[in-house]
Amino acid sequence: MYCITDKQVDYILDDIRRNGIEMEDLQLNLLDHICCIIEQQLEEDGDFERFYHATVRQFYKHDLHEIEEETINLLTFKNFYQMKKFMLMSGLFSAVTFIAGSFFKIMHWPGASVMLVLAFFAFSLLFLPMVFVLKTKEMNQLRDKWILGLGTIAGILYCASMLFNVMHWPGARIIWFITLILSAFVVLPLYFTAGVRRAETRVNTIVTSVLILGFLGVQFTLTALRPPATRGDIYTYARNELLLDNLSKQASNATVNQLAANVNAACNELKLSLLKEATGDSALRTDDHTLAHLRQQSLQALFGYGNKLALLNALKSSVNNYNAAVPAPVQIPVANTILDAPLNQMGAYSNIDALNNIVQVQLFLAINRPATVAMR
Amino acid sequence: MIYSSELIKGTLKTIVLKMLEDNRKMYGYEITQKVKELTKDRIQLTEGALYPTLHALENDGLLTTETEYIGKRMRKYYSLSPSGKGKAKERVSELADFMETMKLLLDIQIKPA
Known part of the structure; x- marks a missing residue:
């Protein structure tokens, strides 16, 4: 039976950490597990380092971090599934309420404002933040998370400006201009430069960017040039x-x-x-x-x-x-x-x-x- | 014969719960060795599957843990919580039932030939 020294324990722990295991619990479990294997299977005069690396290599397919990812997946999967369902429900609810509210509004029926406000809150405070949370979970790069976060904020501001506009609350134009500046000069350039670099997302990014730009342009024209009186x-x-x-x-x-x-x-x-x-x-x-x-x-x-x-x-x-x-x-x-x-x-x-x-x-x-x- | 990882994956929680039901408290390495021994090397739990499952079961409140120092390192022992004991019985009988059903299903598909 091989006897592991304290120095070797530290060596293993360092290596586990370096390879992307951040949960302390998991570090300790793996450390003990590896030590057990080494103690049981390595000859007393065996090569510690070589045996250690060969052992750890059997733990994963591509890299050690997989184990932590799998753990996080298992821990959040239940939540994840429910959140996804809730996200879709809130999106559907706000879309239906928004269409109904707009229809009531043009018919001058009572209840239009309540519906529009409700649709706004469901869309911008439930649906959009949840899209953000669920989508960022699938993203690896911090940059992508930032872009999505800023995009979510622009979306919420856009909804707010439209709501303020329809409800004739003061400040609609200011919110709208902040939305325009944020989306046209911050979110869109970031999104475009990030997406266009990767070959697999290039075409999609260009098409989406043009669509967003066109949409912003049309909206800007609509709000900047008010219909002149006859x-x-x-x-x-x-x-x-x-x-x-x-x-x-x-x-x-x-x-x-x-x-x-x-x-x-x-x-x-x-x-x-x-x-x-x-x-x-x-x-x-x-x-x-x-x-x-x-x-x-x-x-x-x-x-x-x-x-x-x-x-x-x-x-x-x-x-x-x-x-x-x-x-x-x-x-x-x-x-x-x-x-x-x-x-x-x-x-x-x-x-x-x-x-x-x-x-x-x-x-x-x-x-x-x-x-x-x-x-x- | 070593079984495919898909087969192990679907039954891993049940295996872990059953091991802990029979052995009161165990640590990760011990569980892999016990399973290996009981199945005559035919089921070898991988570390990449075992530890995520242990953490998930602990998170669900089915397992309780205690730690013990082995020299410089710490060993985490797992045992069933009261709700884990109920769950272990439930999962084992569910799997037994499932195996009966599979036998029936596969027999039906194989026999008519």
């Missing part, structure tokens, strides 16, 4: 404003009707609020430059936040007060305007339609009671 609608509005201007200058000495003045003031306030939203300028302007920058927006969204709804309600009640005080022929007509439409149908009107409706109310007043609008 020229005709904008010019109608501008003409109405000019007409109002001219009429106001012919102010007569007629008695100022306080009610009409109230309507006019309410009109101006809502108009300014809408214009400020569309152009960023709080002054009432109808010059070409301002008009060119007027963005057409749905009223449904505009009345969702800020005080525009309160301004609209103020205008409505001042019109009602006015109409109650004057005989039928000179009452302000409200049929088919935003003053008449129920709130849940505001989606059918744009901000330009609203501006036209309001300025027409003012025109009507200017014709009937020029003095009340003379203060413009």
Whole structure:
């Protein structure tokens, strides 16, 4: 029986560690096992090192690290399988909820927002992180893990920017630009350079990179260039404003009707609020430059936040007060305007339609009671 | 005759549990030697399969361990935990049942000829 010295024990342990066995438990088990074999089978005057290497060689097919890999696989396999199932379920759930939520949203049915928010959380906080965890397990290189990690973050940010956009929460554009910069200038170049170097992934990498780049480009175009308002609608509005201007200058000495003045003031306030939203300028302007920058927006969204709804309600009640005080022929007509439409149908009107409706109310007043609008 | 590693792989947990049921506490090398001896060298457990399995069984709570110093190195003894004892019986009877079924299945396929 061979007698192993302490120095030889250290030698074996060092060699095991060097060959990729990192779990301490496994190191100790293998060390004892190898020592047992050597003690049992090596002659007393045998060559320790040669016998040791020949013994260890029988433990594996390619390298010793296999044993640790197999151990980790066995330890995590159960979890791994369940996680994979959960990942697929969360992905399916978020896709279905997202499609349903979008459909509800365009139909203006209740529950759309809840669905979209839920879909967002399921997708970006369950599905994407789990794809990351499961995929990185299969990856060997740290670089690949980093790329996937950054890609996951870009994906989560992308979802967040879309959610903020649909929900009209502030900050959507900032998140979107961070997403763009991260994906176009960090993730994509890293992904491309890593993948294009390996012959087996070259074609796939090029195709995927082009697809991502194209997708980002289209999304950028969509968000950077907002759909311009129809020229005709904008010019109608501008003409109405000019007409109002001219009429106001012919102010007569007629008695100022306080009610009409109230309507006019309410009109101006809502108009300014809408214009400020569309152009960023709080002054009432109808010059070409301002008009060119007027963005057409749905009223449904505009009345969702800020005080525009309160301004609209103020205008409505001042019109009602006015109409109650004057005989039928000179009452302000409200049929088919935003003053008449129920709130849940505001989606059918744009901000330009609203501006036209309001300025027409003012025109009507200017014709009937020029003095009340003379203060413009 | 030495059996293929696929055959050993599917039954390795059962073999380890049965060894520990019969011998109370054992260390890794001891298990390989015992199996070799009992099967007259026909089943030789490889280190690359045995240790991952021992760690997995320990992780599942089926085995308990105690360590002992042999000079400078440490030896890890494995024994069955209470739930491991139940599992050992379950796995052995499952395998016995499986072998009956295999006999039936293979007999049916071989005999008609």
